[in-house]
Each structure stands twice: as C-alpha cells, then as structure tokens.
Amino acid sequence: MAGMEQYPVLRAKNLGIQFGGLKAVDNFNLEIGESELVGLIGPNGAGKTTVFNLLTGVYKPTEGSFYLNGQRMNGRRTHQIVEAGIARTFQNIRLFKKMTVIDNVKAAMNRELMYQLPQAILRTPSYWREEARITERARELLRIVHLEGKEEYEADNLPYGEQRRLEIARALATDMKLLLLDEPAAGMNPTETEELLDIIHFIRNRFKISVLLIEHDMSLVMRICGRIQVLDFGTTIASGTPEEIANHPKVIEAYLGRDEDDGGEGQEHGRDGNQEYREVGKDA
Structure with missing residues (x-):
C-alpha cells in the first residue's frame, strides 16, 4: 500500500x-532485508553466539x-520470539532424539493446530483432517531438506549431516521470517556441505526468508553470503562484501594477530588457530 x-x-x-x-x-x-543472507563471523569468543542468544x-x-x-x-x-518469526539452529544439535523424524517437524507446528484437546482425545473427524494436513506439510519440508523416506526413523539414528538438515526442517515448520543458522556445516564432509549450501539457497528463495549465518567454514561464508559482519571481543570491526572482508586489515589482524615487532603485519598469533581465516582469500 x-x-x-x-x-x-x-x-x-x-x-x-x-x-x-x-x-x-x-x-x-x-x-x-527480505531474502538477504548475511554472515556473522569472528574469532572464537568474539560474541557471535551471544548475539544469537540476544535475538532469540x-x-x-x-x-x-x-x-x-x-x-x-x-x-x-523465547517462544514469543519464535511465534513472531525468528527461528534458529544450534552449534550442538538439539533434536527430540527418541522421536521420529516427522514428529520432530510436527512438534514445531503445535501453535498452528486447528483442533482442541477434546477433539484430540475423541479422535473426531476434524482432528484427523488437521493431522493429515500437518503431516503432509511436514513431509514437504522433509523433501526440501532431502530427508524423504526417513520420516519414521528415530532422529538419533540419522547420520550427523542429516540431523543438521532435520534441524533446518524443524525451523522451517515455525513459518519464520528470519532464520539464524549457528555453524550449520560444523562436522560435515565436503559433499554434505555442498548439499547444505544448495538447501540454504533453495529455502531462502522459495520461502523469501532472511538468513543470518554463523559459520567457521570460510569458503562457504564467502560463497553464500552477500554481506558479512565481523565481531571481535564483542564489537563490530568490519562490515561489507566478501571481497571487502577478505582484505580488511582489522579482520586479518583479528584472525591472525599482530606481531608488535613487524610493523603490524598479520602473523600467526590469533586466538583460535587461524586456519579458518586462511580460507577467506581463496574464493574472494
């Protein structure tokens, strides 16, 4: 209007x-903005997950x-923020591990159920219609994250990469407007990481959701994010395109450290190993 x-x-x-x-x-x-995919990066202890905890x-x-x-x-x-439209995944996977894959997804749809407790107890026709509706929607979300055919598996029995994708499907079930992904590629092999990248692109485009991504796989961050913000010791030290971030002196210093005797050139004195930052420039 x-x-x-x-x-x-x-x-x-x-x-x-x-x-x-x-x-x-x-x-x-x-x-x-709408459908924007932004990366939030920084050395270990920079405050990235704290930001997610604030936003949720x-x-x-x-x-x-x-x-x-x-x-x-x-x-x-937290539940009110989820209902408003912010959902997240976690560094450490948090599924209902003894529930089935499809029930994990359906659990996120409780607030949209159209039947009341007496209808559920009596198993009325309206109850069965509503159960059929949310079951089909859960199946659709599982197809999107490539988990079709595994609806009746216990979540705990899925391989690690598939558990990560199940978390994303469960987040999608909340009808969120903003998805916070906390290291979604952690523990994945290169093939699983590529599949995850495709899924993130697909759900962003299909559902018009916005994504804020924390990730230590810098090659993934540089390829998928249109814009990146960098934290160090809880404060923003840089924001820009992947190319700008890859060559930003404050970012290089935050990851690689500074040798006071070399005039400020980046050396390997960062806080967390720094191999992840060496990946930054490869694809930028």
Missing part, C-alpha cells in the same frame, strides 16, 4: 549485554533494542 513504511526484517540498534563487568556484546548494529530471548539485552519487521522484540520470551 502506497505510503506504508517499509521495515527491514531485522534491525538491531546499539544492542549489547554485560555480564558483571564484562561487555560480551557492545553497540551491535545490523539490518537485514535466551539473554535479555542490557542495552539497545532489536526489531522484527518493525516490531520491538525486547522483553519477549
């Missing part, structure tokens, strides 16, 4: 949190605010 203000899907404004005397995240600002209500910000499509999210509980 003409004249209506257009909001970014996510807007974080001066967002921060302090634990005692330590500022884990300070003055974090980020805007993500696990932590309450001690300063600043964040908005989803113009609606302020501060103070909302």
Whole structure:
C-alpha cells in the first residue's frame, strides 16, 4: 500500500549485554532485508553466539533494542520470539532424539493446530483432517531438506549431516521470517556441505526468508553470503562484501594477530588457530 513504511526484517540498534563487568556484546548494529543472507563471523569468543542468544530471548539485552519487521522484540520470551518469526539452529544439535523424524517437524507446528484437546482425545473427524494436513506439510519440508523416506526413523539414528538438515526442517515448520543458522556445516564432509549450501539457497528463495549465518567454514561464508559482519571481543570491526572482508586489515589482524615487532603485519598469533581465516582469500 502506497505510503506504508517499509521495515527491514531485522534491525538491531546499539544492542549489547554485560555480564558483571564484562561487555560480551557492545553497540551491535545490523539490518537485514527480505531474502538477504548475511554472515556473522569472528574469532572464537568474539560474541557471535551471544548475539544469537540476544535475538532469540535466551539473554535479555542490557542495552539497545532489536526489531522484527518493525516490531520491538525486547522483553519477549523465547517462544514469543519464535511465534513472531525468528527461528534458529544450534552449534550442538538439539533434536527430540527418541522421536521420529516427522514428529520432530510436527512438534514445531503445535501453535498452528486447528483442533482442541477434546477433539484430540475423541479422535473426531476434524482432528484427523488437521493431522493429515500437518503431516503432509511436514513431509514437504522433509523433501526440501532431502530427508524423504526417513520420516519414521528415530532422529538419533540419522547420520550427523542429516540431523543438521532435520534441524533446518524443524525451523522451517515455525513459518519464520528470519532464520539464524549457528555453524550449520560444523562436522560435515565436503559433499554434505555442498548439499547444505544448495538447501540454504533453495529455502531462502522459495520461502523469501532472511538468513543470518554463523559459520567457521570460510569458503562457504564467502560463497553464500552477500554481506558479512565481523565481531571481535564483542564489537563490530568490519562490515561489507566478501571481497571487502577478505582484505580488511582489522579482520586479518583479528584472525591472525599482530606481531608488535613487524610493523603490524598479520602473523600467526590469533586466538583460535587461524586456519579458518586462511580460507577467506581463496574464493574472494
């Protein structure tokens, strides 16, 4: 409608949190538009997962605010933020491991069920119609992440890479507007990583969702993200295209460290091994 203000899907404004005397995240600002895929990177301990915890209500910000499509999210509980449209995956997979694959996906659809408890107890026709509807939708999501045919497996029996994809299907089942992916390629082999990359592209384009990605596989980040923001010790040190980030001196210093006797050239004195950063320039 003409004249209506257009909001970014996510807007974080001066967002921060302090634990005692330590500022884990300070003055974090980020805007993500519709269908945009943004990477959030930085050395270990930079504050990336803390940002995700702020955006999902696990932590309450001690300063600043964040908005989803113009609606302020501060103070909302995690389930309320999920209902508003923010979903996430985790570094450590968190599935209902003894439930079936399809039931893991259906569990994320509880809030949209169209029947009441008495109908479920009595197994009325409306109950069965609704069960059929959500079962078919769950099957469709499992097809999208290439898990068709495994609907009745226990989640715990899936290979690691397939468990990662099941987490994504479960997140999709919440009808989110913003998907936060926390190291989705961790532990995957190159073939699984390529398949994951294709799935992320597909769901972004099909569902018009926005994605904020934390990932240590820099070749994946550089290939999939249109824009990258870099954290170090809880503060943003750079933001730009993959090419700009790959050659940014502050980013190189954050990952590779600085030798005070060499005039500031990057050396291998970073905090976390730095092999991941050597991958940055390969595809940039």
